[in-house]
Amino acid sequence: MTATIQNLRDKLGELSDIGATVALMGWDQQVNMPKKAAPGRGQQLATMSAIYHRMATAPEFGDMLRKLNDERDKLSADEAKMVEETLWDYERSTKLPEAFVKELTELDANAFAAWQEARKDSDFAAFQPFLERLVVKQREMADMFGFEGSPYNALVENYERGMTAERLTQIFGDLREKQSALIEKIVASPNQPDIAWLEQDWDEQAQWDFGMKVLTEMGYDLDAGRQDKSTHPFTTEFGLKDVRVTTRFDVKDLFSAMSSTMHEGGHALYEQGFLESDARTTLGSSISLGVHESQSRMWENLIGRSRPFWQHYLPVLKEHFPGQLNDVDVDKMYRSINAVKPSLIRVEADECTYNLHIIIRFEIETALLEGRMKVSELPEVWNAKYKEYLGVDVPNDAQGCLQDVHWSGASFGYFPTYALGNLYASQMFEKILQDIPNLWESIAGGNMLPLLDWLRKNVHEVGRRKKAPQLIEGITGKLPESTAYLNYLTTKYGELYGVK
Ligand code: ZN
Numbered sequence: 299m300t301a302t303i304q305n306l307r308d309k310l311g312e313l314s315d316i317g318a319t320v321a322l323m324g325w326d327q328q329v330n331m332p333k334k335a336a337p338g339r340g341q342q343l344a345t346m347s348a349i350y351h352r353m354a355t356a357p358e359f360g361d362m363l364r365k366l367n368d369e370r371d372k373l374s375a376d377e378a379k380m381v382e383e384t385l386w387d388y389e390r391s392t393k394l395p396e397a398f399v400k401e402l403t404e405l406d407a408n409a410f411a412a413w414q415e416a417r418k419d420s421d422f423a424a425f426q427p428f429l430e431r432l433v434v435k436q437r438e439m440a441d442m443f444g445f446e447g448s449p450y451n452a453l454v455e456n457y458e459r460g461m462t463a464e465r466l467t468q469i470f471g472d473l474r475e476k477q478s479a480l481i482e483k484i485v486a487s488p489n490q491p492d493i494a495w496l497e498q499d500w501d502e503q504a505q506w507d508f509g510m511k512v513l514t515e516m517g518y519d520l521d522a523g524r525q526d527k528s529t530h531p532f533t534t535e536f537g538l539k540d541v542r543v544t545t546r547f548d549v550k551d552l553f554s555a556m557s558s559t560m561h562e563g564g565h566a567l568y569e570q571g572f573l574e575s576d577a578r579t580t581l582g583s584s585i586s587l588g589v590h591e592s593q594s595r596m597w598e599n600l601i602g603r604s605r606p607f608w609q610h611y612l613p614v615l616k617e618h619f620p621g622q623l624n625d626v627d628v629d630k631m632y633r634s635i636n637a638v639k640p641s642l643i644r645v646e647a648d649e650c651t652y653n654l655h656i657i658i659r660f661e662i663e664t665a666l667l668e669g670r671m672k673v674s675e676l677p678e679v680w681n682a683k684y685k686e687y688l689g690v691d692v693p694n695d696a697q698g699c700l701q702d703v704h705w706s707g708a709s710f711g712y713f714p715t716y717a718l719g720n721l722y723a724s725q726m727f728e729k730i731l732q733d734i735p736n737l738w739e740s741i742a743g744g745n746m747l748p749l750l751d752w753l754r755k756n757v758h759e760v761g762r763r764k765k766a767p768q769l770i771e772g773i774t775g776k777l778p779e780s781t782a783y784l785n786y787l788t789t790k791y792g793e794l795y796g797v798k
Pocket of ligand 1: 561565591594
């Protein structure tokens with residue numbers, strides 16, 4: 299076969315279609331599927347995923363990519379980039395021997411089951427032997443991928459290319475100390491928000507209607523997507539013109555669904571914003587999980603927890619819940635939605651404390667992988683760090699080191715992307731406010747579209763043409779770092795709690 303760009307586009311189109319089919323079956327599994335269909339769906343997903351893997355790792359596909367790569371000077375810049383990125387994916391997915399992948403998949407399945415039991419009984423010892431084997435496997439995997447410096451670098455590359463353990467240690471080290479000190483002052487402040495008014499029942503339909511209104515006004519295209527309910531909120535796409543989100547409801551919690559709708563909406567706007575000309579190719583996809591998370595967190599936190607947003611949306615919310623918010627003004631809403639309370643559980647953490655949960659996990663997983671810590675020491679180290687960084691006592695392993703699914707699924711190197719999302723969002727937002735000086739007035743007037751415009755041009759349409767550090771540097775003139783985020787936290791929460 300002659301290696302041409304059209305051959306490559308055709309191949310990528312096929313891969314993209316099969317990937318979309320797998321995603322569609324996964325969406326259905328979580329949104330619509332009847333209970334008894336689960337085993338059958340499991341088989342269908344395994345079959346389709348195997349077909350995808352076979353095509354994506356076929357030797358002739360690799361030959362085509364290498365040949366095109368050798369003739370890069372004959373290609374346009376975009377074509378060359380498409381070849382380069384696809385070849386990177388190809389080499390990455392062919393580096394692990396089949397026997398190793400099979401062994402790891404089995405270990406994952408057993409470790410996941412053991413973790414579920416161990417968490418239920420709050421018994422770390424029952425999970426320990428599985429985690430020990432997983433750490434050994436992750437270390438072997440790092441060796442197979444190859445790395446410089448920390449073995450962690452080989453794994454973080456799966457989620458955040460161009461980021462390293464050394465750089466993360468530096469960024470997080472500085473952040474941890476200052477963020478921890480800020481939280482200590484906030485907890486001690488006499489100036490705590492009145493949140494008693496939140497203890498009411500909030501009608502689910504009204505929550506749904508309000509969320510849909512916000513989602514639409516963020517610029518989410520409902521003719522190229524839809525929102526449904528699921529146990530865990532998520533975003534998925536089956537191509538540029540079908541990007542779906544889900545949310546969940548808690549009648550006791552006014553903020554849970556609206557936060558998750560704005561969060562997933564931010565992810566979805568990114569996926570709806572790739573260039574049409576990049577559709578069904580490697581370039582029409584996200585740079586990294588950290589950049590993806592910067593989009594969701596910008597909408598959820600920087601916008602959805604801002605005063606100007608509530609200047610516009612509080613009257614709208616009042617219409618949706620007649621009589622329930624009579625005593626609530628913008629100031630009270632702003633203070634309530636930004637209440638800070640150090641807690642044990644990452645997924646329930648507020649904006650101000652969230653990154654500390656991530657930093658704890660990052661410090662532990664690098665120590666495990668670099669052989670500086672034994673798995674048996676995990677509960678003790680975990681509990682000590684929660685006390686030191688967040689000032690909370692961990693009563694048991696279920697609410698401590700067994701709370702997250704990630705390690706049981708061998709996802710080492712994933713956690714930092716959550717924190718990086720916050721840092722990237724703040725760095726970008728400083729530039730956004732320079733570029734759109736009247737952004738806050740626009741948002742207070744109910745128009746969020748100038749923000750979406752900016753994100754489209756500067757982030758979404760870039761697709762996979764840059765790595766995250768390059769993207770951030772290109773936008774802000776600085777590599778990823780924590781200053782902008784710390785400035786944001788200290789300014790916002792300093793004012794809210796009357797602390798410096
Ligand atoms: Zn997210």
